[in-house]
Amino acid sequence: MKHKLVIANWKMNGDFSSNFSLLKSIVAFADKPQNTQIAVCPPFVYLSQVYDLLESSPIALGAQNVGFAEKGAYTGETSASMLQEFACQYVLVGHSERRTLFKESDEHIAEKIKLAVAHNQTPVLCIGETLEERASNETQTVILSQIKTIIDKVGSEVFKSVVIAYEPIWAIGTGQTATAEQAQQIHALIRAYLRSLEPILFDEMTILYGGSVNENNADELFAQNDIDGFLVGGASLKAASFEKICFAGQAVLETA
Numbered sequence: 001m002k003h004k005l006v007i008a009n010w011k012m013n014g015d016f017s018s019n020f021s022l023l024k025s026i027v028a029f030a031d032k033p034q035n036t037q038i039a040v041c042p043p044f045v046y047l048s049q050v051y052d053l054l055e056s057s058p059i060a061l062g063a064q065n066v067g068f069a070e071k072g073a074y075t076g077e078t079s080a081s082m083l084q085e086f087a088c089q090y091v092l093v094g095h096s097e098r099r100t101l102f103k104e105s106d107e108h109i110a111e112k113i114k115l116a117v118a119h120n121q122t123p124v125l126c127i128g129e130t131l132e133e134r135a136s137n138e139t140q141t142v143i144l145s146q147i148k149t150i151i152d153k154v155g156s157e158v159f160k161s162v163v164i165a166y167e168p169i170w171a172i173g174t175g176q177t178a179t180a181e182q183a184q185q186i187h188a189l190i191r192a193y194l195r196s197l198e199p200i201l202f203d204e205m206t207i208l209y210g211g212s213v214n215e216n217n218a219d220e221l222f223a224q225n226d227i228d229g230f231l232v233g234g235a236s237l238k239a240a241s242f243e244k245i246c247f248a249g250q251a252v253l254e255t256a
């Protein structure tokens, strides 16, 4: 049965007032899309507000990042145990903005995954190639090596609790979405690779697509066999767009 996961990554956007209106709209439709889990990842300072507003709704709370250590002298960081107190179910790790702007290393990403899993959160590991890598036909090598590097560090037992988000870097925030065929090709590659490692562990792996997903392309993307949902940035800040993305592929999901 195909299930769908749609995660809103608000990035560094929002304020008390706009969060309230946006969540009011999302809560109003959230129980309607069949077989669909919706999650919202607000900036850390709004976790408390969003936690309260999501109470008694089916929407899961997520975090955009997590510290790579259990606790201690790490100014500005937020630990997995702190996120657990807000019942965060999802944690984004290795987003390209964090890898590029904040020089996040594979070692740190691996530690974050281990801590998140230890605190009952599902890490959402973001991977993706640059435009230059795609142009030089390195996409497959880059993607598989990003996954392998992390599996080697955390082990396959921990990795089975991970959700993967394929986000071609050239498609993030650019309005230039990967075509459904381009996305499906990489999702199928990822799934085949994981199955080749350990079919029992990775048969049901959830693989999301991210990168300029909007109300116009979500249906076609979700119709692809190996696309299980979306990690949505810009369009998740607009209630009407986000609603259409959450309803994408409903005909398939209702008959599943």
Ligand SMILES: O=C[C@H](O)COP(=O)(O)O
Pocket (backbone or CB within 6 Å): 009, 167, 171, 172, 173, 174, 175, 210, 211, 212, 213, 231, 232, 233, 234, 235
């Ligand atoms: O986390 C979300 C992704 O970076 C995609 O962002 P976007 O939908 O604004 O392109």
